[in-house]
Amino acid sequence: MKSESSTKSESTQSNVSTQSNVSSQSSASAPSLVLGDVEVVRVVEWQGAFAPARSLVPDSRAELWQDNEEWLAPHHWEPESDSAAGAVQSWVLRSSGRTVLIDTGVGMGRERPGSPMFHHWQGDLLGGLARAGIRPEDVDVVVNTHVHGDHVGGNTVGTEGGWEPAFPNAQYLIPAADDFHYGPDNGYGGGTGRPDDQLMYEDSIAPIHRAGLSVLWDGAHRIDENLTLESAPGHTPGSSVLRLASGDDRAVFVGDLLHSPVQILDPSCNSCFCLNAEQAVASRRRILERAATERELLVPAHFGGAGAVEVRQEGGGFTLGRWAAQG
Template structure:
C-alpha cells in the first residue's frame, strides 16, 4: 500500500521527501488572501479547484507538511509543523493538537537522531512546533543532534527582548517559549542574517515581509533548481496576483515585493517553487505572462525530475 503522506523526488544530487501531516479546506478563501476578489478565484477555478480551493464552501485548501532534504550526506528538515500538546488559544486548529508527525517521519526513513539540520523559514506556530517535544513535562529539542537554523531577525522580533512580537498576540509568547527557547537553552540554535550557505547545494536567503525574518531556501544541484519559499506564498492565486498578501503578512508592502522578486527569479531560472502550505502536488513551476505570471507544470512525486518537472495528475 502506498503511503500518500510520504512522497519523493530527486533534483540533481538532492533527494526531496515530502511528508504531509494534514491537508484539507480550512480558512475562507478571502480571509486567507483578502486582496484576491471572488472573481479571481472563479476565473481560475479550473487551476485552483479542487486541490487549492473548494468552490462549494469557498474555502482555501492548505497543507501542513515538512520537506526532508538529503544533501551532501546530511539530512535537512525544512519547517516542523504545529507540534503536539501546544497551548495555542488564538488558533483552535493548532490548540492542543495531536498528530502522528514523528510516525510519518519514521515512515519516510527519518528518526529524530538522524536529522543534522532543521531550517525554520520563519517563526510562526505552524513552522516551529516540532522543534521540541514534551519530555516528562519539559520541552526539549526533538532532534538532539541537529543545528536549528533560525533567522536572526525573527528571533529578535518574537523573542523576550522585544516583548514577544510587542505582545500583540499571546500565542507568540507561548510558541517562542515552548518551541524556540528550549532549543536555545540546549545550545543548538544558529542565528543567521543576510544569507547562510548550508552546503554546496543549499543556501538560505532573506525574503522579509511575512515576518521580519521570513526566508527562502534555494536548491541548485546538477543544473536543477528549486526554491522552498515558506509562507511567501499560501495559495497559487498569489502567483496569478503576486500583489495579494495573506492575512498573516506583517509588512504587506515588503511581503509583496519579496514575493514578486522570488517569482521573477523562479520564472527566469526555471526553479521549482515549493511553498509551505500548497495542497495538491505541493510544488509548481512558474512562467511569465507579460508583466504577470502563470502556473506551469506541477511537481511529479516518486519520479526523478529530468529536464523539468514530471507532469502528474495535478498538472497545470
C-alpha cells in the same frame, strides 16, 4: 528533475484559524523526487480546507478564484464553501550526506488559545518521518523558514522535564530577525498582546537556545554546496527562502511567501498573516521573477495537491507551469 518513490486584525486571524477541518486527511506516505544530487521527501501531516478564501488572502478578488476553478479545485480551493485548501507539511532534503528538515509543523499538544485549529493539535511529524525511514537522531539540520507556530511547533517534544529538542543531533537554523521579534527582548511579538506568540517562543524556540543547538543567521547562510538560505522579509521580519541548486536542477522553498496559487497570478495579494504588506509584496515578486527566470521549482509551505509548481512569466505577470511529479 527525476521522480522517485500590514498586520491584519486579530479578528481576521481568528476567522482563519477557526475554519473547520472539512475534507481533511493525513498522509501515511512520503512521496519524493530527486533534484540533481538532492533527494526531496515530502512529509504531509494534514490536508484540507482551512479558511474562507478571502479571509486568508483578503485582497484577492472573487473572480480570481472563480476564473481558475478548473485547476484550483479541489486541492487549493473548495468552491462550494469558498474555502482555501492547503496542507500542513514539512520537506526533507538529503544533501551532501546530511539530512535537512525544512519546517516542523504545529507539533503536539501545544497551548494555542488564539488559534483554535492548532490548539492542542496532535501532529504526527515524527510518525511521517519514521515512515520515510528517518529517525529524529538522523536529522542534521532543521531549517525554520520563519518563526510561526505552524513552522516551529515540531522543533521540540514534551517530556517530564519540559520541552526538549525533538532532533537532538541537529543544528537549528533560525532567522535572527524573527528570533528577536518574537522573543522576550521585543515583548514576544512587539507587544501585540497575542498570547500565542509568547507560548510559541517558550515551547518551541527557547528550549533550542537552552540546548545550545540554535544558529541565528541574517541575510544569507550557506548550508552546503547545494543549499542556501536567503532572507525574504515581509511575512515576518525574518521570513526566508531556501534555494536548491544541484546539477541542472533548481528549486526554491518559499515558506509562507505564498499561501495560495492565486498569489502567483496576483503577487500584490498578501495573506492575512503578513506583518509588513509592502515588504511581503516586494519579496514575493522578487522570488517569483527569479523562479521564472532560472526555472526554479517553486515549493511553498502550504500548497496541497502536488505541493510544488513551475512558474512562468506571461504578459508582465506570472502564470503556473507544470506541477511537480512525485513518486
